Amino acid sequence: MPRSSNDKQPRDYVVDGAWPHAALAPDAPVSAYYGQSLSRNLQRAMTSTGYTLRGLAEVTGINHSTVSRVLNGKVMPDLGTLARLEAAFGFQLWPGPAALPPPSPKS
Numbered sequence: 001m002p003r004s005s006n007d008k009q010p011r012d013y014v015v016d017g018a019w020p021h022a023a024l025a026p027d028a029p030v031s032a033y034y035g036q037s038l039s040r041n042l043q044r045a046m047t048s049t050g051y052t053l054r055g056l057a058e059v060t061g062i063n064h065s066t067v068s069r070v071l072n073g074k075v076m077p078d079l080g081t082l083a084r085l086e087a088a089f090g091f092q093l094w095p096g097p098a099a100l101p102p103p104s105p106k107s
Helices: 030-049 053-060 064-071 079-089
Strands: 014-016
Touching: 030 064, 030 079, 053 064, 053 079, 064 079
Parallel strands: none
Antiparallel strands: none
């Protein structure tokens, strides 16, 4: 399915370091920052609960490869996928505006 915007995959905006803890390009869109933060949140949730890709897939009905692509910054999940992930963990994964970098100081 085509994207509704011309944004690339979130990890395509990495300029330094390894996903999902890398520095993003200064012109990275909001979706890249959200994708990066979501990936970190999902990674932490899986670590803290002990879920593997396949275990999480069983519980949520989401294909393990889809979860892997979200973790690796290759895709942003749709709302249904996000809802099933959050329901499985019992807490919010979507980062919201806190994922955005601080605004640049005005000259």
